[in-house]
Amino acid sequence: xxxxxxxxxxLPRIAPDLAALAARLFAALRExxxxxxxxxxxxxxxxxxxxxxxxxxxxxxxxxxxAWDAAGNLRITLPGTDPALPAAACGSHLDSVPQGGNFxxxxxxxxxxxxxxxxxxxxxGPRSLLLLVMRGEESAWYGRPYLGSSALFGAFDPAWLDxxxxxxxxxxxxxAMAGQGADVAAIxxxxxxxxxxxxxxxxxxxxxxxxxxxxxxxxxxLVSGIRGNHRHPAARCLGEAAxxxxxxxxxxRDAVLGAADLAMRLDASWRTLxxxxxxxxxxxxxxxxxxxxHAMTRVPGEVRFTLEYRSESEATLDDFLGLAQAEAAxxxxxRRVRIELGAPVRTPPAVMDSRLLALAQRLCHAGRMxxxxxxxxxxxxxxxxxxxxxxxxxxxxxxxxxxxNPHEAMEMADFLEGAAVLQALLLQGAGAVQR
Numbered sequence: 001x002x003x004x005x006x007x008x009x010x011l012p013r014i015a016p017d018l019a020a021l022a023a024r025l026f027a028a029l030r031e032x033x034x035x036x037x038x039x040x041x042x043x044x045x046x047x048x049x050x051x052x053x054x055x056x057x058x059x060x061x062x063x064x065x066x067a068w069d070a071a072g073n074l075r076i077t078l079p080g081t082d083p084a085l086p087a088a089a090c091g092s093h094l095d096s097v098p099q100g101g102n103f104x105x106x107x108x109x110x111x112x113x114x115x116x117x118x119x120x121x122x123x124x125g126p127r128s129l130l131l132l133v134m135r136g137e138e139s140a141w142y143g144r145p146y147l148g149s150s151a152l153f154g155a156f157d158p159a160w161l162d163x164x165x166x167x168x169x170x171x172x173x174x175x176a177m178a179g180q181g182a183d184v185a186a187i188x189x190x191x192x193x194x195x196x197x198x199x200x201x202x203x204x205x206x207x208x209x210x211x212x213x214x215x216x217x218x219x220x221x222l223v224s225g226i227r228g229n230h231r232h233p234a235a236r237c238l239g240e241a242a243x244x245x246x247x248x249x250x251x252x253r254d255a256v257l258g259a260a261d262l263a264m265r266l267d268a269s270w271r272t273l274x275x276x277x278x279x280x281x282x283x284x285x286x287x288x289x290x291x292x293x294h295a296m297t298r299v300p301g302e303v304r305f306t307l308e309y310r311s312e313s314e315a316t317l318d319d320f321l322g323l324a325q326a327e328a329a330x331x332x333x334x335r336r337v338r339i340e341l342g343a344p345v346r347t348p349p350a351v352m353d354s355r356l357l358a359l360a361q362r363l364c365h366a367g368r369m370x371x372x373x374x375x376x377x378x379x380x381x382x383x384x385x386x387x388x389x390x391x392x393x394x395x396x397x398x399x400x401x402x403x404x405n406p407h408e409a410m411e412m413a414d415f416l417e418g419a420a421v422l423q424a425l426l427l428q429g430a431g432a433v434q435r
Contacts, residue, residue, distance in 0.1 A: 011367025011424060014416045015121075018114045021058070022419070023412060025110050028054060029094075030102045038099035038406030042167075043141040044072065044176035051094040052133050055109060059131075062117055069193045070183035071151035074133040078116045082126040086200040088426050089390075090115060091132030093148070093381060097140040098167065101408025103207045107397060107415060109133050111205040115423035127200065127430060134381050135182075140404075141165055142173045143233065145347065149384040154192035161188060200430035201356060201392065202385040205422045207410050208396040209378045209403035219414040220371040220421055221396030222360045226383040227279070227310040227375060228349030230317050232341045234304070237262070239337040241293070241301030252299055258337035259287065259303040265327045266307075269320075278316050281377060282309040307341065312349045312375055350383035356393035356425060359432040363424045369417055378403070391433040395421050 014022075032054075033039050033047050041047040052074045056066050065077040080087070092108025112131040119129055136147030142163040150156045161174040161184060178184050208214075213221050239253035263284050270282045286306040294300060307324065311317050321344060328339035357373070364371040376394065386392040397418040401407035 011363055011369065011420055013420050014114055014423070015118065018117055019412070019416055021117075022110050022114055022415070025054070025058070025113075026102060026106065029106055033096070035099060039096050039102050040098050040100070041094060041096045042176075043095045043136040043138055043147065044173065044180050044182070045095070046180070048095045048135065049180050051106075055094070055113060055133055059113065059116075062120065064116060064120070068181070069152075070186040071148050071156070071193060072135045072177065072180055072182040073148045073152065073193070076113070076116065076131040076133070078120055078129040079124075080126050080128040081124050083128065085127045086198055086430070087128040087130045088201060088430055089130040089132060089199045089385075090203045090205075090422060090426050091130075091134060091381065092204050092206060093134050093137035095136055095138050095141070097138055097404045099406055100404055101406055103399065103408045103410045104209070104403050105137060105206070107207050107410060107418075108205040111415070111419040111422050114419050115426050118423050119427060125427070129426060130199070137381055141167065142176075143345075145379055146381055146384050147173075149381040151187055152192065152194040153196065153384065153388040154190045155384065155388075156187055156190060158188040158190065196385075196388045196390050199385075199390050201353070201433050202382060202390045203356070203393045203395065203422055203425045203429065204380055204382040205395045205397065205418050206380055207399035207403060207408060209399070211402065212374055213372060213396060213398040214400055216372050218370045218372045219398045219411075219417045220364060220369055221398075222357055222364070222371055222373045223352050223376050223382075223394035223396060224357060224373055225312045225352055225375050226350040226380055226386070226394070227281070227312050227377050228314060228317060228383075229308055229310040229347050229379070230321055230344035231347075232307040232344055235307055235339075235341045236305065237303045237337055237339045239299075239301050239335070242299040244297045244299055247299060253301075253336045255300045255303040255337055256289065258331055258335045258339060259305055261331045261335065262324070262328055262339060263287075265331070266324060269323055269327075273316070273320075279312045279375065280309060280316055280320065281311075282307075282320075310377060312351075314349055317346075317349075347379060347383075348387055350386040350392070352382070352386060352393050353391035353433060355432045356391055356429050359428060360393060360395065360421060360425055363421055363428075367420065369421070391429070393425055393429065395425070
């Protein structure tokens with residue numbers, strides 16, 4: 001943990017009236033979208049659009065400029081005096097997983113709005129400031145994350161338009177986007193909506209979605225990189241169904257034991273890689289037999305499962321894919337089953353800009369703010385900006401009980417500390433990346 005250094009100038013904090021505005025916005029979003037258990041704002045759904053329009057209304061009330069692009073992303077701008085200069089940008093998302101929490105994504109949007117309003121009070125600067133409220137960051141609805149930010153840089157694959165909604169397969173992403181006013185035909189051409197060169201840098205604030213900052217006792221985290229992932233969403237092990245009492249072990253082709261072997265062997269390899277200093281996490285998120293067929297007295301003939309692994313290193317991801325394929329082939333020979341992983345859905349890792357990270361550390365020291373440098377295990381829109389060539393940074397805010405659940409518990413005091421760091425990075429970051 002980095003501790004405050006004595007004798008340094010304080011970091012400018014968020015004004016009390018803007019802090020009160022943030023509290024009202026969080027409360028209004030919760031009231032509008034609480035489903036009885038948690039917060040539900042569907043990707044390219046009416047609740048996501050309504051939340052974005054709520055932010056837009058506040059921005060307009062404060063004389064900020066607003067516009068919507070072809071993908072349905074909202075842009076809020078505080079114009080600078082020199083339009084030729086690349087804009088300094090920040091942003092996040094407002095969609096949620098089903099029955100999620102109130103702060104995932106929304107904290108970054110509200111912090112960005114406070115940054116623009118705080119900068120507005122300082123008087124016009126040469127560089128425009130841009131807040132991007134991006135659609136569809138969550139993969140929970142259509143199986144693909146970063147939909148709005150991918151469209152910004154022409155990385156939206158037109159094949160995604162035909163993805164079915166995971167909660168209602170009768171609806172496609174194409175229909176959802178069109179229903180919320182996106183120009184689907186324009187998106188299908190992969191025409192970029194934003195030139196990376198038009199941005200000096202990008203900063204995103206987000207709640208931490210793991211337990212590290214709570215365990216360390218620090219309110220603010222500075223992100224070094226964002227793990228990429230390989231996902232196998234439709235993997236399966238195929239054996240042969242049989243009577244549990246009539247077939248001896250040596251004649252069985254047990255799909256459950258084949259899939260279980262794979263899980264245990266990859267878990268052992270994961271531990272070995274961690275001992276070698278590799279960055280890796282691995283999860284079998286779904287592991288099931290067909291409920292129409294499974295029975296206590298039946299040797300299962302098929303197991304369906306998902307496999308996901310994440311790392312800051314693309315090489316580690318590729319190596320683990322090779323390992324999983326080799327282990328699957330060996331188990332298939334030993335147990336006389338077939339294991340189909342399928343081609344992985346790949347999301348590349350992203351490295352945050354070292355100059356912005358160093359600036360963030362100096363800002364925290366100057367503000368006598370305890371902080372921690374850590375990698376993000378979860379994905380974020382900032383990864384898309386970084387991989388598009390935009391110098392990027394992320395600020396985490398301490399949050400209890402994890403994320404993607406209704407029990408997110410971010411303290412407003414911690415949020416305001418993180419928002420102060422975001423505002424300072426937004427205003428000073430261009431100088432850091434140009435030196």
